Amino acid sequence: MSSFSNLQPKKVLFIATRQIGDVLVTTPLITKARELWPDAQFHFLGYRGKLDMLYGNPDIAKIIETSDRPGFGEYLSLFNTLFQRYDLAIVTQPSDRAYIYGLVAAFRRVGVLGGHPQGKEVEDKSKRSKSEKQNAWKKFICMHTVDVDYFNQHVITEKLRLLEVFFRNPADLFNKPNSVTPPVGEPLTPVITNALTQPYVVIHPGPLTAYKRWPLAHWQHLITWIVSRGFQVVLSASPAKQDVQLNHDIISLLGDSTASKVINTAGKLSIPQAGTLLRSAALYIGVDTSITHLGAACNTPTITLFGATPPTNFGPWPNGFIGEQPYQLRARSQTVGNVTILQGPGECVPCRKAGCLDHADSNSECLDLLEPAQVITAIEQAIKST
Incomplete structure (x- = not known):
């Protein structure tokens, strides 16, 4: 595990470039990060049309949308929007693209690593070696990473563990209630x-x-x-x-x-x-x-x-x-x-x-x-x- 960090970021970017459910399960992480950094400004980057689960979320000051298959022009515009604007990027999915966004956006990063699930699923040595090579650059650019475990680790726990490096006692992440924050409601027709x-x-x-x-x-x-x-x-x-x-x-x-x-x-x-x-x-x-x-x-x-x-x-x-x-x-x-x-x-x-x-x-x-x-x-x- 990475050593304890006293980092006090002023601006934090959360990155979740997947489906709406993947966005919703980041909300306990956002809540816990707010406890750590009550005065920081939180932004969120995700795919257009997939971010409604954050509607009215009190901790998110700005939502940045991108398409799931951006063209060259959109990439340039997004990189210009993100470039070194943040003190910390929290990469909540293991995709290469999410990590590249984090690399562009922030001076420091923490992230989820995939490709080698543990537990019941068995991979041969060549596959595991390949996934470790694919993850090597992601580990290199991060101050802390968390491995996916599809059988033994809950996805909420996985996200929360991204903050381990900022707790002197990482067990403190889980000794109080954690909850998912739903979007603020809108009236029915x-x-x-x-x-x-x-x-x-x-x-x-x-x-x-x-x-x-x-x-x-x-x-x-x-x-x-x-x-x-x-x-x-x-x-x-x-x-x-x-x-x-x-x-x-x-x-x-x-x-x-x-x-x-x-x-x-x-x-x-x-x-x-x-x-x-x-x-x-x-x-x-x-x-x-x-x-x-x-x-x-x-x-x-x-x-x-x-x-x-x-x-x-x-x-x-x-x-x-x-x-x-x-x-x-x-x-x-x-x-x-x-x-x-x-x-x-x-x-x-x-x-x-x-x-x-x-x-x-x-x-x-x-x-x-x-x-x-x-x-x-x-x-x-x-x-x-x-």
């Missing part, structure tokens, strides 16, 4: 507000990739049961074509009386509006996706269905948790705080592959075999404890 006439459950069935999907028939069974218990169901989804279609397909399987109690908000909510919806929900149910993390961050009772992804790495963080690891790697059902994680059967779970065929369009047998009855049991327990 009158159409949605007027449709909400009784207690409701928010369901987000659409993940970014197909191998994280739960079967349509399971959603049909579950929604029918929820409506029979006196709840409305609000189906959320991104504006992406496949997510809108998924919601349509689920509703098409429902009986008329059940469908009349379902509100389809696919593509109709901003991220801040989704936060508003979640804060007043009786319950949230979703797959392994960013909105599930938002549900947990809004302190809503959250049930999430996990397949290939290790919950020890990317399970939604239970707000106020004290410690480094909330979850077990493998448990059919585990509840910590307001979050319940359900996993399907199989000795291979979680494999961290892209489904059984290891590609984005694959199915995941562990999710196919995760029965609605298991989810219903979790719902009954969650409602009983609220």
Whole structure:
């Protein structure tokens, strides 16, 4: 580990050049950095359209957006904006581009290193040697780095450990509650507000990739049961074509009386509006996706269905948790705080592959075999404890 640093930066740049969920999980890091440096100015660099999770965040003075595939002119403009403007860059993803931005922007850097996950995943010596060579220059330009561990280290812990070098006792990062900061809410449209006439459950069935999907028939069974218990169901989804279609397909399987109690908000909510919806929900149910993390961050009772992804790495963080690891790697059902994680059967779970065929369009047998009855049991327990 790097030796303790007394650095007191006046300007800090956080860099998260990935998806909206990856942005949200940096917020405990930002909060902890604010405790360290109460007078510093914090800026955040990320991809255009992926930064709504920071809406209204009180610690971020400026958001800098870039496209995920910038042309030469945009690179020049961005480099001019960043060039040596910061005392410290905190690189929260292991990509080469994120590190280059950090190198351009700041005099000092800390960063996450990827390419050689530990734990259950085994790599041969040649692959490990290659990844170590790829990371060598990143280590060289950083005062402190943290290795990714996809099976044993939670992503929130990974981000927080970027500040280890600034604590005389790094354990102090985890001996107080850490929480995810959701975006400030925005009002719902009158159409949605007027449709909400009784207690409701928010369901987000659409993940970014197909191998994280739960079967349509399971959603049909579950929604029918929820409506029979006196709840409305609000189906959320991104504006992406496949997510809108998924919601349509689920509703098409429902009986008329059940469908009349379902509100389809696919593509109709901003991220801040989704936060508003979640804060007043009786319950949230979703797959392994960013909105599930938002549900947990809004302190809503959250049930999430996990397949290939290790919950020890990317399970939604239970707000106020004290410690480094909330979850077990493998448990059919585990509840910590307001979050319940359900996993399907199989000795291979979680494999961290892209489904059984290891590609984005694959199915995941562990999710196919995760029965609605298991989810219903979790719902009954969650409602009983609220």
